[in-house]
Amino acid sequence: MKPTAQRKQAQQTPAPEDAAPAARGKRLAPEEREQQIVEKAIKYFATHGFSGGTRELAKEIGVTQPLLYRYFPNKEALVDRVFQEVYLARWNPDWEDWLKDRSVPLKERMKRYYKDYARFILRNEWIRIFIFAGLTREGINQRYLTRLRERIFNVVLEELHHEYKLAPPTPSQHEDEIELVWGMHASIFYVGMRKWVYGLPVPKDLDHMVEQKVYAFLEGAPNVMRTMRSDPPA
Known part of the structure; x- marks a missing residue:
């Protein structure tokens, strides 16, 4: 394959969404990734409260915003899961x-x-x-x-x-x-x-x-x- 073709293919290959660019690690099973997000969200909310948006929250947790939305369609859904985890469970x-x-x-x-x-x-x-x-x-x-x-x-x-x-x-x-x-x-x-x-x-x-x-x-x-x-x- 010619060098230009190699560069073009590399540009078209999407980066995995499992982690933010600076925090990529091994791929996790969906249920493991979801639990990891919840655990990090608990620490985030306990430290910073609920005023931040999902972009800031995703960055702090160490995932991309699209990945966060894959598991929780909005911030309210994540807050509800935190309530289930910390209070009801x-x-x-x-x-x-x-x-x-x-x-x-x-x-x-x-x-x-x-x-x-x-x-x-x-x-x-x-x-x-x-x-x-x-x-x-x-x-x-x-x-x-x-x-x-x-x-x-x-x-x-x-x-x-x-x-x-x-x-x-x-x-x-x-x-x-x-x-x-x-x-x-x-x-x-x-x-x-x-x-x-x-x-x-x-x-x-x-x-x-x-x-x-x-x-x-x-x-x-x-x-x-x-x-x-x-x-x-x-």
Whole structure:
């Protein structure tokens, strides 16, 4: 083949799309490449948030934009996959059963659940993606918190009513009581904020920290609920 023909053929041969020009490596199976993109996107969103476009995101991940679109047709699809990976895939389906198991004292049930939950959420990517998503309204927070309220908060209240022999609440009382559970959850979430957002030291013994918070909640919440029910309407 003549040199000019060789040059022409080389110019017409398309470059592989599996990686950006500066980051080409071995070819990966489609499912491996997709998982790699997701894992790098998790790190990207946890570090930079959601404000960047797909071009910037693809460059940071180390793939071309066309390749990114091959696996995820738009940014929203990738964000949804990150939500599935970071929040839903790590949700322990046993949590609800642990909280509902009345053969075990409520204090022990709550300690078991919150210790496991703390290990689940007190991670860099979990906390930082959640904060960034809340600021940019990506929808992750609303979907996750709706699940949390339906599957955990309401169960905790039901078990409190049973354990402390409290009558079923009125709708307005229920909302007041939900706020108490929010406070319990927020106290654990804030430990992650201190570590991964503010860079402050946190307790090394997370189990001990969780036990303290559960004890404080169970010592205070039932009494507050009784007092609120006895107060006359405003």
